[in-house]
Amino acid sequence: MSEGRNTIDRDSLGYERIILLHMRLRRRALLGGSAGAAAAALLAACGGSTAPTATPAPSSGAAGAPTAAQSAATPIPTRAPVAVATTVSGSAPTGTTAASPAATSPAALPADAAAPDQQVYIVNTTNEVKVFDFWEAVYARPTINSLFSEPLVRLNNDYELQPASAESWKVSDDGKTWTFKIAPGLVWNDGNPVTADDWVATFQYGADPKHAWDFTWFFQGIIKNWDDAITGKVPLDQLGVKRGGDANTLIFETQAPSPYLPAMLVYSWPLSKAALAKSGPLYNTKPETSVSSGPFVLTSWQKDQQIVFERNPKYKGKLTPAFTKIVQKIADAKTNFTAYQNNEIDYTDHPAPAELKIAQGDPDLSKQIFSSNGDFRTFYLFFDVNTPPFDNLKVRQAFSHIVDRDAIQKSILGPAGTQAYSWLAPGFPGSQREAVKDIQKFDVALAKQLLADAGFPDGKNFPKQTMWLRNAVALDQAIANAIAASIKQNLNIDVEVSNKDTKLFTDSLTAKPTKIPFGYVSYGMDFLDPFNMLSVWLSGGRHSWVNKDFDTKVKTAASFIGPTDQRIKMFQDAERILVSDAPGVFIYHETPIQLIKPYVTGPALQPDKSGNKSLHWPGYTTADSSPSGLYITKDVTKLRKG
Amino acid sequence: MGTSATATNELPLAGTTRTRTNLQLATQRFVHHRLAMAGLAITLVLVFIALLAPLLAPEPYYYSDLAQANEFPSHHHLLGTDAIGHDFLSRMIYGVRTSLLVGFVAVLIACCIGMPLGLVAGLRGGMTDFLVMRVVDVMTAFPGILFAIFLISVVGGGLFNVIVVIGLTGWVTICRLMRAQLLSLREQEYVTAARAMGASEAAIAVRHLLPNALAPMIIAIALAIPTAIFAEAGLSFLGIGINEPTPSLGKMVSDSAPYIRVYWHLGFFPTLAIALAMLGFTFVGDGLRDALDTRLG
Numbered sequence: 001m002s003e004g005r006n007t008i009d010r011d012s013l014g015y016e017r018i019i020l021l022h023m024r025l026r027r028r029a030l031l032g033g034s035a036g037a038a039a040a041a042l043l044a045a046c047g048g049s050t051a052p053t054a055t056p057a058p059s060s061g062a063a064g065a066p067t068a069a070q071s072a073a074t075p076i077p078t079r080a081p082v083a084v085a086t087t088v089s090g091s092a093p094t095g096t097t098a099a100s101p102a103a104t105s106p107a108a109l110p111a112d113a114a115a116p117d118q119q120v121y122i123v124n125t126t127n128e129v130k131v132f133d134f135w136e137a138v139y140a141r142p143t144i145n146s147l148f149s150e151p152l153v154r155l156n157n158d159y160e161l162q163p164a165s166a167e168s169w170k171v172s173d174d175g176k177t178w179t180f181k182i183a184p185g186l187v188w189n190d191g192n193p194v195t196a197d198d199w200v201a202t203f204q205y206g207a208d209p210k211h212a213w214d215f216t217w218f219f220q221g222i223i224k225n226w227d228d229a230i231t232g233k234v235p236l237d238q239l240g241v242k243r244g245g246d247a248n249t250l251i252f253e254t255q256a257p258s259p260y261l262p263a264m265l266v267y268s269w270p271l272s273k274a275a276l277a278k279s280g281p282l283y284n285t286k287p288e289t290s291v292s293s294g295p296f297v298l299t300s301w302q303k304d305q306q307i308v309f310e311r312n313p314k315y316k317g318k319l320t321p322a323f324t325k326i327v328q329k330i331a332d333a334k335t336n337f338t339a340y341q342n343n344e345i346d347y348t349d350h351p352a353p354a355e356l357k358i359a360q361g362d363p364d365l366s367k368q369i370f371s372s373n374g375d376f377r378t379f380y381l382f383f384d385v386n387t388p389p390f391d392n393l394k395v396r397q398a399f400s401h402i403v404d405r406d407a408i409q410k411s412i413l414g415p416a417g418t419q420a421y422s423w424l425a426p427g428f429p430g431s432q433r434e435a436v437k438d439i440q441k442f443d444v445a446l447a448k449q450l451l452a453d454a455g456f457p458d459g460k461n462f463p464k465q466t467m468w469l470r471n472a473v474a475l476d477q478a479i480a481n482a483i484a485a486s487i488k489q490n491l492n493i494d495v496e497v498s499n500k501d502t503k504l505f506t507d508s509l510t511a512k513p514t515k516i517p518f519g520y521v522s523y524g525m526d527f528l529d530p531f532n533m534l535s536v537w538l539s540g541g542r543h544s545w546v547n548k549d550f551d552t553k554v555k556t557a558a559s560f561i562g563p564t565d566q567r568i569k570m571f572q573d574a575e576r577i578l579v580s581d582a583p584g585v586f587i588y589h590e591t592p593i594q595l596i597k598p599y600v601t602g603p604a605l606q607p608d609k610s611g612n613k614s615l616h617w618p619g620y621t622t623a624d625s626s627p628s629g630l631y632i633t634k635d636v637t638k639l640r641k642g
Numbered sequence: 643m644g645t646s647a648t649a650t651n652e653l654p655l656a657g658t659t660r661t662r663t664n665l666q667l668a669t670q671r672f673v674h675h676r677l678a679m680a681g682l683a684i685t686l687v688l689v690f691i692a693l694l695a696p697l698l699a700p701e702p703y704y705y706s707d708l709a710q711a712n713e714f715p716s717h718h719h720l721l722g723t724d725a726i727g728h729d730f731l732s733r734m735i736y737g738v739r740t741s742l743l744v745g746f747v748a749v750l751i752a753c754c755i756g757m758p759l760g761l762v763a764g765l766r767g768g769m770t771d772f773l774v775m776r777v778v779d780v781m782t783a784f785p786g787i788l789f790a791i792f793l794i795s796v797v798g799g800g801l802f803n804v805i806v807v808i809g810l811t812g813w814v815t816i817c818r819l820m821r822a823q824l825l826s827l828r829e830q831e832y833v834t835a836a837r838a839m840g841a842s843e844a845a846i847a848v849r850h851l852l853p854n855a856l857a858p859m860i861i862a863i864a865l866a867i868p869t870a871i872f873a874e875a876g877l878s879f880l881g882i883g884i885n886e887p888t889p890s891l892g893k894m895v896s897d898s899a900p901y902i903r904v905y906w907h908l909g910f911f912p913t914l915a916i917a918l919a920m921l922g923f924t925f926v927g928d929g930l931r932d933a934l935d936t937r938l939g
Contacts, residue, residue, distance in 0.1 A: 068661040353725075407708035414728065466885075474900055481886045483728040485706035488887070497886040498799060 024460035175257025196250035201273035260529035322631035372614030377524035386471035394454035401447035425589035430530035459492030530571035604629030678929020684922030699732035751809025756816030764824025864927035868920035
């Protein structure tokens with residue numbers, strides 16, 4: 001080539017051809033993928049089961065398996081079962097006396113269990129780990145967390161509330177004061193007993209404006225003085241969480257009757273008041289200052305490498321974990337599936353669609369696939385009902401009839417989701433999918449008719465739309481594209497699909513007035529009560545829909561302290577209004593895929609009441625009975641590497 | 643007829659005079675440059691595909707049939723189908739159209755900004771030149787792709803925004819080139835002569851300087867198009883370029899990445915198309931450079 005002074009630089013527009021480096025900048029894939037995987041993995045790590053509920057241990061003195069009694073209660077106990085909670089611990093066929101919260105060492109394991117030194121559970125976690133404690137920072141915890149203390153209540157394998165640190169609780173007649181009795185004998189491994197003061201200190205720390213906890217919204221409007229405490233308007237000792245008459249009595253005061261408060265207290269892992277005073281709130285980030293009242297302690301945390309937990313010999317709670325050691329390797333979420341295939345880890349979840357296809361095609365892996373309920377997450381289209389054209393009910397209804405959910409489930413979702421025609425997912429309290437299935441059913445002719453009635457025959461003059469996505473992963477992008485294609489093909493309306501990053505999306509959505517006319521997003525439950533899911537649609541919430549009838553029904557049901565089935569019916573009536581008025585079109589309920597090695601088994605992986613077989617939310621944590629329900633079999637030596 | 647390719651102004655026999663314009667000579671050089679002709683063929687085929695996309699594609703690009711998702715190439719769908727049942731051949735054809743559209747229009751925008759600025763800077767000199775060059779320096783300090791990412795994150799994605807952003811980040815080289823050309827050309831004697839005859843600066847610029855500066859500009863434009871195509875593919879690959887349902891070759895490559903172990907066809911064909919588009923224009927640009935280069939000082 002000529003070397004004259006007018007030689008043209010090959011990159012005539014000044015770009016460096018270094019785009020390969022910038023593949024690392026796949027913000028959406030990276031942030032979305034790892035954040036999504038981390039967040040979901042946090043909440044669905046390993047599930048658990050309850051004790052073999054059918055047979056109380058023959059040697060157990062307590063009459064009537066408490067789980068049987070509590071199984072009768074619906075998942076929304078308005079009043080606590082005042083019955084004394086005997087050991088709800090796992091397999092205890094050999095002489096664990098029921099009444100005492102003893103059982104520190106795992107009772108005799110089943111015959112096929114591996115030796116204790118082989119009972120090691122290995123998983124991956126991403127590198128965004130900063131703390132282990134929920135009350136320090138919810139969204140910075142590893143896959144397996146919350147094992148260093150026990151909440152007041154926990155869930156069994158049927159999502160039913162069980163006593164944990166609290167042995168019983170009751171509510172006052174006006175419904176605004178709850179009294180929890182802490183089980184005696186619980187201790188921290190620094191020698192201090194677990195008392196109500198620990199919970200008081202924990203909740204005060206959560207509400208402390210200096211702490212700026214990332215979960216304060218959760219108790220807003222619920223606990224007395226919480227809203228003022230988090231803004232610094234009242235001192236923390238005015239918070240409605242107080243010690244009762246003695247060290248083992250804990251009082252909660254609420255702003256209004258809140259029958260769902262116990263369900264929310266699944267998250268009430270206490271921090272140690274003494275350790276907070278001595279080492280500060282990050283005391284669990286180092287083994288030497290870490291203090292635990294739970295079944296595990298922090299043995300080591302090599303930054304960027306791995307985290308190791310081992311059994312707490314001083315544990316006095318009711319769980320009977322079989323694992324003696326838990327190893328969490330720090331790795332990029334994208335490598336999880338490969339690590340699982342190579343037998344380096346025992347569990348992974350949320351495989352990418354292609355990875356799922358590989359697993360389904362493999363004769364061994366296909367048997368290791370579990371569809372869980374996850375956090376009962378529903379994915380849906382939503383509209384800004386205050387601006388045309390979506391202020392017209394017929395337009396919204398037309399859109400609701402244009403989605404072929406069956407085809408989406410078959411071709412795109414596979415085992416990762418089920419069709420959604422309503423808001424509450426199957427298995428969630430109050431869910432009534434079959435009853436309302438027809439309101440938003442797939443019907444192209446009806447959709448066309450409705451659109452024509454609304455004044456847009458064959459899509460004429462309908463403004464071009466942009467569907468906003470919130471940092472969606474490949475699966476949801478594919479679904480959004482399929483829906484857009486269906487709208488274009490059937491209704492002749494142009495829809496562009498635009499994947500926005502989370503902050504931009506959230507800020508635009510919650511702006512008043514909202515800046516998103518049409519979008520696709522999801523919501524997963526925070527606690528197991530219909531009020532939690534339905535409250536998303538209340539006026540003033542994240543969407544612009546306002547329906548007074550719906551608001552009244554939901555709020556009345558929320559604080560209703562009468563019979564449970566009546567309460568459920570009220571919620572269901574409200575859901576029917578939601579589905580009929582269609583501020584949202586419900587697409588699918590996520591059933592996150594879990595891959596679990598065959599040598600990890602136990603009652604936690606048995607089918608629950610509704611037949612679901614998976615590790616249930618919230619996973620391998622003291623808020624769930626799963627630690628008592630999982631063990632490693634002898635096959636581990638055949639499969640696991642190293 | 644019958645004249646050898648290397649002859650310039652060969653004196654003919656017996657009284658006839660044939661002269662060749664430089665343009666004809668350049669064309670001849672171009673035609674005999676094999677790679678350039680190959681590139682031209684590829685380019686013309688792609689332009690043809692892009693222009694006639696609605697006629698060539700078996701199905702509209704937005705048409706999807708979920709029941710036929712993820713199929714391998716067959717007689718039914720010549721290049722198979724993608725994850726939501728689009729006919730992949732149709733998507734590819736429209737994707738080529740999008741790529742070429744972005745390539746041409748973005749470079750057009752870059753020229754519309756860069757050429758006048760370079761012209762003015764080169765002609766005027768002094769403060770104008772100083773200011774324009776300082777702006778050029780600042781723009782050069784930003785890596786092009788990062789600046790494009792930044793602009794996109796401010797204005798959002800979509801076909802229109804992507805074209806404008808790529809144009810806005812690409813005018814710099816053209817401007818500099820134009821200016822360099824002018825700095826040398828304005829010292830030529832014919833310019834002095836024209837000035838002496840009373841021609842205005844504008845007339846000199848348009849009638850004398852611009853046509854002579856065009857040769858390197860054409861080469862620069864020919865080589866800028868593949869860069870623009872690649873930039874669009876890159877932005878779409880990162881997920882911040884063109885939005886669905888408009889097909890984009892870069893986005894198709896990105897979407898295919900998780901499936902590469904299973905559905906290889908989803909990644910192979912768009913990558914091939916991007917490569918061909920870039921190669922075609924690059925070869926044409928090389929050919930042009932060789933053809934026109936001997937004219938340059």
